Amino acid sequence: MDTEQLALPVAAEVPRPRTLMVATVLASATSVMFFIALFGIYVSQRQQTRAAGIEWFPEGAIRLPPGGMMMMTLVLSIGTMAWVQQAIKNDDRRSAIIALAITMVFGGSVINQTVFYWQDMGLGINDNPESSAAMLMYIITGAHMAMVIVGLVFIFLTALRAIIGQYSSRQADGIHAAAFFWYSVVAVYSVIWFAIYITK
């Protein structure tokens, strides 16, 4: 059949496709699932290790204050990210850029705190061959740090685009996508905080 033979009415223009938002939701869900899998292994291994009468983490190795500090930093970053979204909704691009910059500072701070605490706790990945606690802790927190870095790159690119005037109240898909990914970064950390720092 030739294309010319078609006589159906031509489709109307569709609204601007939200491809970036859809892809970000899919990528965020995939990232969250990756961490759910790691938490599943962590909880299962912890239960089996303890059931065998073997110490999971060495006494005093995991302290709540550093984890709590990182949690608080990320909670603050939720506020600045919401500020970004509200600012762009009001077409206040200048405030949005400032809020994006502050969010990046918070993100950088979390990376700094994570690396500092790794060095401070002095826990070797292979110190206790009978327990996989240290290995899983490093994998989970390391993977989260990678997720923070990806989030920061996303925010940085969004900020660059905002600086050259790309976003407005009518076209803010990139801002909302970056915010969604950042919220998933915080959501994942809240589980790390509970599973590793509180219940250990």
Next chain:
Amino acid sequence: MTTITESPTEAAALSTDGDAPASALSSGLTGMLTTTDHKDVGSMYVRMALVFAAAITVVGAVAGLENIDRDSLDIFNAASAVNQLNWLYLTGLATLVVMPLLVGIGTAVVPLQVGSTSIAFPRASAGGFWTWLVGAGAYVGSFIVDGGFSSGINVDDRAVALTIAALGVTVAGLMLSMICIATTVIALRPAGMSLRRVPLLSWSMMIAAVTWLMSLAVLIADLVVEYVALQHTDRGVDAFEAIAWMLSGPQVFAFAIPVLGIAGDVIAGVGGQRQKLYDVILGGIAAVGLLSFGAFAQSKYDLGTRDVTDELTYILVGVVLLLPLLAVAGGLLDTFRLGRKDLKAVPLIGALAALLMLLAGAAANAVRVIGHWGIIDDWNETRIMDRGVMHYALLAGLIAGVAGLYYWAPKIFGRRFNQGLGGLAVLLLLAGTVVIALPDVIAGFLESNDDASDVLALISMIGGFIVAGGAFLALDAVAFGLIKKSDEVIEDNPWGANTLEWATTSPPPVGNFAAPVPLVMSETPLLDEHDDDAADAADAKVDA
């Protein structure tokens, strides 16, 4: 209508509306490396998947020789070599053959089906292909340098690390491509095409994308844990045990979800029919996606002394999975009953064969999980049944892939392939699937030292060679079809099908549609056109 006058690459290079190249592949290596056209990327995916299919099935057939007498390892004279062949075959069949073949078809066809000028994030889609290809090359290479999945048993730990990392990269590439496909279906549909009006292939690819992303994220997590354990601790690893769930029910059916979409579009397209109970079919495919998520069924999540696979949830999922598959198959077969029965058409034979194999696999899986309650006590025997189920599901994917290639060849490659070769390939693959899988399912009920087990292993091994023959023929059919010069006139809609991809030229131009996409008012927009024409003719007759 497009006339193929020169070489396929030249033909593909010309769009129907002018001088713009329709395929960057015609520009040689540079075009291949830089193309972001979804048809080119899909085409490269399927070509490489068919090459891997021919190689991997031979590896599987050779590995099957050892299964004839499992008590002696006198053929390869080394347990590690047998394990390496089996690992490469089992994982390769999924990640190097079936998944990329289906992803390739989806990448090439889905944007056309939803009336989009391009796939979402074309550079990411191309990046997904190259990531997969580099990972696949490293994965095969890791086995050549004595890699594998278990440390310590006559294998090089550095090569084992490469195997684990390469599998992760391979899977990551496929995941990236699937995000692009799913985003295209969700965000790039034209006005009037609600999700309920999306063609079955596109719908099944979207469902598969979500299921794959959720389950393969778990696979990546498993691989990361195994990699770190291998590289940074003194513990040995058995990474295959950690990822075996992906080759077992229900997860293995997730990799075959697009089979339902291909079968649905082919049966309705070749039959010239509107699919009845469309919503039920869509719901059935979604239910298969939900129930085939099998990442929870792994030994890492065992709590206490009880295996996850002994839990009621696992058994229920295995049994219930059969129901939506039966519902979808029933709906599709009803459409087949009502439509044109062109049983010489390779896509139709392939679609029916794939559907049959998928159902057989789901039935075998239901029996297998029920068997956990006492029919099958021995772990190894359960593994044999697992392998049978895996073969049914994955080879259904391979058969459906070949059927899909034949069906959409005018759109993907701008030409049609030899029907005789294709028909023979599909029949060999069908016969091979039955011969390789059924004995393993039956062997699951026997004691491992039963004499009949060896006979069944022999039959299964023969099935492996038949499958390899079918894979070679499929590769030949596509390769010859692409290489030979042809002056065949390729119709825009050779099947008289009714979805949007058939409203453009063969091959489609850059931008896919030379004319604006028509308004979509049902899941079969081109059939609406015929219906409208018929109604207009009837009205004119009444007026006269």
